[in-house]
Every structure is written in C-alpha cells, then in structure tokens.
Amino acid sequence: MSKDKQFVTEITPQGEDFSRWYIDVIKKAELMDYSPVRGCIVFRPDGYEIWEHIQAEMDRRFKETGHRNAYFPLLIPESFFQKEKDHIEGFNPELPWVTEAAGEKLEERLAIRPTSETMFGHMYSKWIKSYRDLPVLINQWANVVRWEKRTLPFIRTTEFLWQEGHTAHETEVEAREETMKMLELYRSFLEEYLAIPVITGQKTPSERFAGAVDTFSIEAMMKDGKAVQAGTSHYLGTKFAEAFEIQYLSRENTQEYVHTTSWGTTTRLIGSLIMVHGDDRGLALPPKVAPTQVIMVPIGPPKTREAVVGRTDELFVELKKAGVRVKVDDRSDVSPGWKFNEYEMRGVPVRLELGPRDMENGVCVLVSRITGEKKIVQQDNLIEEVKAMLEQVHQEMLDRAKQFMSDHFYSVDNLEEMKMRMEESRGFTLAGWCGTVECERKVKEETGATSRNIPLEPAETKETCIVCGEASKHTVVFARAY
C-alpha cells in the first residue's frame, strides 16, 4: 500500500460513521488528546490556538460594546446555590465538590463553578448602590466544570473553557436589549469568523437556563444534521437580584432590584466548526481561526530543489511580515502528494505550491482547501492574492454551510414526517407547537428531536401543533442535538 493510500484510510468516512470520523480527525490532527480525568481533554496547541483566535476576536467585540473583563473565584460555597431555587435544581446533579483541603475537612462544601451567576450576584450586591453604578457590564474568561454523564471532546467535556458575561441594569427594557445585543454579537461572530450560519431564537420554557426568565440561543447544524447549541443569552429578570439582594437607589429615590443578564459561549465552538466544515479528507478550518492559514510546499526535481526552497523561504518571510499565519514544509523525505494530503487533513485553508517552472514565470499556485480550485498568481502580488484567497475560502465555507443547512431544513406537518426526516435525511424540522410541555415531550419520545428554539425569523409560520393539531402558539425548530 502506498503511503498516500494508507494515509487516507486512517480516517473513517463521514457517511460510514460520523462520530468515528470526528474522533479520528481531531486526534489525527492533534487538536486534542484524552486526559486521565473522566471526561476531560487536553487542548493540544493546534486545538488551543483555534480557541485563542476565537477569544481574541470575541473579546475585541465585547470591549467594543462596552464590556470589561474581570475574574471571580473558581470555588462557590454550597449555600450560594441554595439561594436561587431553579438554579440549584438545574445544576445540583452536575456539581463536583471540594470537601477537604490542606488535610482538613471543610466546614462548608465548595462547588467548582459550573457557571457564576451566584458569585457575580453576591459581589454585585456589594458594588451596586445607586442607578449611577449601572449598568455593570462584566465578562469573564474562565474554566468551568460540569459532571456530565455523556461526554464528547470539545462538544461536551467535564471541564471546559468559556466566557460568561454578567450584566446588571436599571430596567427590564435595558436588560432585554443587552440580551438580544449579545445574541446578535454571537450570530454575527459565528458567521463572519467561523463561517457558521445559525438559527437565532428563543428557547421553550423547558429548555431554559436554570434560573432564567428567558433564554435565547444560536443553533448550528452539523454535517450529520444534528444541532449544536453554540451560544446562549439569558434575561434573568430580577430573580438573581432578589436571591442575592442586589438593590439600587433609583432615580425616583426608591430601592429597586436590578435586572440581570448572562450569556456564554464555550470551547464547543471548536467542535462545532469541525463538524460543520470537515469532510472525508479531514478538517477544514475557517481561515480566520486556523493556526496555519497557508502551507507552502516547494516541489520539483532534486536539481532545482535548492533554488525553489530558497525562493519559497523568501515568499514565506513576505507573507509572515504581512501577518499571514504561514508555514513551509520543505522536507525532502516525503512526497508532495503526501504533504498535500497531510495539510488537507489538518484543514489548512490554502496551499501554496511553487515549482521550478513557476519560478521562471514569477508565479505560484494557490489551492483552496474547500473547492480544490487552483489559481496561478503573480509572486509580485502575492500578499494581496493570498489574502483574497483566504477571504474566498471563508466565503466558500459559509456558502456551503448555508447550502447544507437549507438542504436539510424541512417544514413538517405531522410526527411521522418529522420522524422520517430524523431517520432518513437528518436535519432541522420546522413545526407548529401548541405550547404545552406534553406535546413537546411527545415530539422527543416519537422522533428523538428536541425543540431547539423558536426562530426570531422563521421561514414560514406553522398554524397547527404538530402533535395535538390545536392552534399553534409558536413555530419551532426541532432537531436531534448534541
């Protein structure tokens, strides 16, 4: 078996077993490794760097919208969780507890934070005195731990990395505006940066965050048709303010509870972009977050090798200076074909080939990871050409993902149809819902799909409930989900 052949067969085709494809790809591309701790992964440099690029841009957008970062304690006293009834009910089953430290039993157990509403609530009650202190707009980049039953690298891990925004406002109107602003920030970030189209919408009551008055989400479609909830934004009303006594002196000189919000995205974004864009050749990384954006491969016979490698190195320096994340693979002991496969598997968005004939002509070849399109470009104009090609690859990825989502988005009128879609073609289904928990549960039992959200802008309005046939209250996206 040739080296090239052997290479390709190491990745399970998506059509054969999507889950195995996913694990094959992320391990082979060295994005992660399993750790010795249940459900925890190690984010290896190429995996972590994707997160660094996500962080940098998202952080920039948070700051641009007036938020500042802070850092709150990892450990949360048990009594804090008791203060908001829905919150403890939701999170209690997943909490890990520190019960001993420095050789002694603790007086009160400390939970490792699964989220920090309670700790922020406690501190906000000390800091907020007057309407002049509002709004408070703080974000935190942190690790959190949730003892999940079923785990999957990046998508659902016991420990994960995330950002959690926590804001406090004078009025419901302001707090709701913040909730929607951050939802839209997430939506546009995913589209513009990760090339992932999403459905934005409101969660049904049963899918709300524990302690929220209203939860909104962005839902992305993976290539197996399943949904990933890629970010959430919550309007918490005055529930946490009441639990933690966050009151302020209003403009009318009365004591009022603040209205709070929280919103978060996690390292599951890494898993999402892999399952949205990857294919049987391996990863396909969106150019804006790819650790390596351009791989340069010098080619040609041994006698021209030195000159070609020399010229490649010159172009490398130019691209690097221009801020392109670029690498050269000039190894002579592996074939160009092997390298092409290798970097396609690793998801590098653009390949640059340079051979002796190209050198003579002052050109080189750029190849898109997505379409395989080859473009001959002038070396004199390389920086602009590479940047345009990276932009083009981003657009190709977004177009394909949109096309895939639209091809797998079904309007359905009865449970049988939804069930068929879930089993045969996979994807999202749009259906009417009367608003009762019973009908929502029935959908899940019959089809395996859960309500993802009530889209803010549904493609159409469904008039009757898919289960009971009564007048529908909402038009809902149902799908199987990670």
Add this chain to the structure above:
Amino acid sequence: MSKDKQFVTEITPQGEDFSRWYIDVIKKAELMDYSPVRGCIVFRPDGYEIWEHIQAEMDRRFKETGHRNAYFPLLIPESFFQKEKDHIEGFNPELPWVTEAAGEKLEERLAIRPTSETMFGHMYSKWIKSYRDLPVLINQWANVVRWEKRTLPFIRTTEFLWQEGHTAHETEVEAREETMKMLELYRSFLEEYLAIPVITGQKTPSERFAGAVDTFSIEAMMKDGKAVQAGTSHYLGTKFAEAFEIQYLSRENTQEYVHTTSWGTTTRLIGSLIMVHGDDRGLALPPKVAPTQVIMVPIGPPKTREAVVGRTDELFVELKKAGVRVKVDDRSDVSPGWKFNEYEMRGVPVRLELGPRDMENGVCVLVSRITGEKKIVQQDNLIEEVKAMLEQVHQEMLDRAKQFMSDHFYSVDNLEEMKMRMEESRGFTLAGWCGTVECERKVKEETGATSRNIPLEPAETKETCIVCGEASKHTVVFARAY
C-alpha cells in the same frame, strides 16, 4: 473638612503601616475585592486589565521564543502526585481535594492543580517518542489553587492566575539553556514593561521548587524593603521524566529520558508593581500596563466650559485613534483638584489639563504621576508628546525603583549587622554563606530574613559565612520576604 482633604486621609501613609496602605490602595482604586471564599479575591476590571496587559506582552514574548499555548485539566488524580516524592512532599499540605461529584463519592480523590508538572508529564510520555519530537515547548495560562495559611491580595491568594511553561529536551545542556532563557525573559519583561528591577539568581537547595534539580528566581524589592519572588524557572533534570516514563529514541538509537523545565509567573506581579511604585498618594501604575494611561481634565470657569470640553473631546478621539488608553473626566459637579487627587490615587501615569487659555494658545499641559512635572505641549504634536511622556514616566519609575533598591541593598559581615538592617532600614542584604542548612536556618531565626537567591552577578563576593565564619561557598541575598 474639605472634600480634597477628606480624600487624602483615607489612605494610611506607607510610613505608618505599609500593609494597611497596601490594602487601602487596592480597595479604594477598585483593583480587587475580598470574596466569600477563604483567601480568594475578585479581580475587578481595573485589576484584571493590568493582568491582561501583562499576559498579552508576555505571551507575545513566549511565542517569539518558539513556545505555544495549550490547556491541560484542572483536576489531577491523587496517584499522579505520588509518582514524584519531593513533589508530593512539597505540595501535599496545600492541596484541596474533590471527593464527590454529581451526588457520588469518587473512587480516587482529585486534587485541584497547584501546578501541572504531573499532568504535563503524563501527557508528554504519550506524545514524545523520538528525538524528532523534541524539544516540546508548551505554555499554559491557567488558574491554580494552593491552600495557603496566610494570604494577602494578589501576593498570595488561595486561587491565583498564572502561566506555567513546561518544556522537554534531549539534553541537560539544552534544558538548562531554556531555564536561563526564560529567567532572562522574565527579568527583561519586568524591567521593560513593569519598570521593576530585579535580582536574578539561583535558589539555595532548601528554597528549591518541590521536585526541581535547580531553581532560579527573580527577586524584587518592595517599598517596605521586603522581597517578592516575582518569577521562577526550574531545571527539573530527568526527575519527572523518570516518574512519568517520558522516554525517547535518541539519535544513537537508544531509549533516553528527556530533560524537562518549568517556569512561571503569577498575578502576584500585580501586587508587586503596586508595592514597588505606589506612594502616599496611592497607586502609580507603569504606563505599559495601566488600564488608563492618560486622564484628560478640562478646566476653567463655566462660561468657557462648553468650548473647552468640546476641544478636549476632539483631542481624546485623536489619542484614542493613536492607540493611547485615554479617558476624559468632564464632570462639572467635582472640582479639578478633586479629580487630580482621584486619578493620582488610581495611579494614572499622565494627566492632561486643558483650560481656556491653553485653548487660545493651542497648547495643553501634561503632568507626570511620578515627578509631578508639568510640561506645556503643542496640541498639534499631541500624540508624539503623550507617547514621549508615557515613556518618560516609565523611565522615571524604573530609575526610582533602581535607586530605592540600591539605597536599601547592604553588604553585611555579621548577623548583628544583618539584624540591624532588617529592623531599622529594611532591604536586601548580601552575605557569605558556607552552604549548610544549619547556617541558613540560623540566619532566619536571628534576623527573620531568608535566602532569596545566589545572584548570577553579585555586586561583590563575600569570602566568609555570615554565621559560622568558615569560607563561604556562595554569596547570597538575604531578605524578609512576602
């Protein structure tokens, strides 16, 4: 009592009670707040932003020297600590343990990481197979927890933020080179970015990191003369490689243990820069990490107010565009004098004043937080002038800190003299040491000073041990330390 007077008296003078001064300043400037969890603080936005600037520049320097970031699990199985005897002895007394999760008792206790040599060791043993895989140069930005008996905000907290570098190399020579390279990176970073001069040197065996063959540190002098160990770099030999079976196939086709290093700096850098630069007026923040670098205060009578504020805002936009972190305080209900005090207390490096006469003349006034020097500059040239002033303030801070350190650095020949220095003038003392643990312990008992390090470049060489009078083996810096 006038508002201005009242303001100043809220901060305890350094000479009266340095510890109270420290707490007064960091609370009043809203850098931190105490949290409900023992020994844990909340890093408020102005405190956390200092860390963000430290991170950004240090991270840039790490990457420039070939390191990449990754992320390893927070929780470490108990059995891992047992593998390296010195390591567990050193850290066991400080470990917090997770013993329950999701309602069940865990089979094996999990420690919250106090440092990650063991987890890196375990993973490196899976990843490193051949000399071709070396060196491995990974850094991690993370939170760690150590159950300390005495805590002090930023300087020693139960949970703190840090970076920990972990590298693996073929040879001792290479690993030792890395150890010294990172020590030098820390030294130059502190000087160039935080305006903190340090003593770089080797730790005595009793002060080594638990599990290290050799530990090096940078030691900074606070304004009360006490030392802060501001960063450490360890050569770990093959100790962790042997404990975790990190072997590689050498160029000679033999199985060898890798040589590892680790190195770290923490959020105690924030505490250090406060105690190095602050004064009775409050904080003094190094310009390169100050959340606000320039505070603009429009002044003058009400009738010219609108015009002056308008022009201030125009200049604000110019400075902001040029990348200066700048703010305007145009409140009309507090006096300029009050504002001057306020931003001096908050440590803003440069104040910009603009009055009606300045407007007529096309000038404004820049004031240094350190010297109080006022400089009239042309508005046309403002960006360059402000940048030069920020550079000047950095240099003033560094010069003063160097001067302070040199004024409080004593060469001593007997214990009485060292004791006197520790009690009267405070500072660092340079003394000979025979190399025995007994004499080192005696110094501590008699003077309260501990060995800080054996400077790489001592000001002089001391010939006899300060305790026993025998020939000295090392010239050591002794000081009381945080």
